[in-house]
Amino acid sequence: MGEPMKIRASMSGDVADVKCLMNHVMETGARRDSKTGQIVPAHHITNVTVTVGGKQVLDAQWGGGVAKNPYLAIKVKGAKAGEEVVVNWVDNKGDSRTDKAVIG
Amino acid sequence: MNNLRRNVLKGAGATGVVSVAIAAGLLKPGMALADWNKAAFGSTDLAGAVNGIGAGSATPSADIKVDAPDIAENGAVVPVTIISSIAGTDSIAIIGEKNAYPLIADMKFSNGAEPYVQIRIKLAATANVLAIARAGGKVYKAHKEVKVTIGGCGG
Numbered sequence: 241m242g243e244p245m246k247i248r249a250s251m252s253g254d255v256a257d258v259k260c261l262m263n264h265v266m267e268t269g270a271r272r273d274s275k276t277g278q279i280v281p282a283h284h285i286t287n288v289t290v291t292v293g294g295k296q297v298l299d300a301q302w303g304g305g306v307a308k309n310p311y312l313a314i315k316v317k318g319a320k321a322g323e324e325v326v327v328n329w330v331d332n333k334g335d336s337r338t339d340k341a342v343i344g
Numbered sequence: 345m346n347n348l349r350r351n352v353l354k355g356a357g358a359t360g361v362v363s364v365a366i367a368a369g370l371l372k373p374g375m376a377l378a379d380w381n382k383a384a385f386g387s388t389d390l391a392g393a394v395n396g397i398g399a400g401s402a403t404p405s406a407d408i409k410v411d412a413p414d415i416a417e418n419g420a421v422v423p424v425t426i427i428s429s430i431a432g433t434d435s436i437a438i439i440g441e442k443n444a445y446p447l448i449a450d451m452k453f454s455n456g457a458e459p460y461v462q463i464r465i466k467l468a469a470t471a472n473v474l475a476i477a478r479a480g481g482k483v484y485k486a487h488k489e490v491k492v493t494i495g496g497c498g499g
Contacts, residue, residue: 268443295454300449306448307421307465316455319456
């Protein structure tokens with residue numbers, strides 16, 4: 241089970257701003273350990289989904305090129321205050337994390 | 345675990361109204377594992393990454409805005425914002441042209457999500473950040489060069 245993420249969702253007009261900060265090492269698999277010289281195995285998020293009010297709004301595939309502790313912001317039109325935002329990620333080692341927030 | 349507690353506390357402090365307690369209380373095991381374009385993400389050359397997501401014949405477009413710093417002091421964390429104003433854009437992909445694995449992300453929008461994404465990426469060296477947008481079965485691209493003083497993909 242991954243570390244908890246922070247999600248903030250707020251309305252501006254009829255568009256919801258959804259911002260999310262995840263906790264993940266995001267190893268590309270191309271980096272060498274500076275002490276041992278060994279390649280650090282890839283360990284990164286591969287899939288991210290976001291649903292708002294039960295409807296999927298984002299279906300993302302990620303590689304190791306996303307920065308460590310990923311930050312993601314999207315805009316969702318037609319969302320309403322009080323609806324639930326659910327963010328889920330899965331990594332290449334099968335670990336996953338789901339967190340929720342309510343649009344404020 | 346202490347770490348978890350720390351994060352929860354920090355989260356609660358920073359977000360105020362956002363109910364971190366609910367988030368922490370309603371954890372569910374991961375949802376169904378979606379598919380992952382291994383061929384494209386695993387490609388170590390630009391052409392493989394571009395062709396792997398079906399963007400080999402993308403048309404350059406001025407309607408895709410790639411907002412990134414001109415100079416990134418730290419290539420490990422480069423904030424980029426991609427906005428497509430092409431009608432009917434349903435997905436956006438991001439490519440770092442000189443990264444060890446060029447394809448960074450491929451994101452599909454639905455149910456009202458606007459073709460807008462803000463994300464932090466890694467760049468190995470000074471290179472173009474390439475944005476690919478798909479709309480109505482057509483593929484468009486735009487890029488912006490980012491100068492990197494310290495690479496973010498280790499070496």
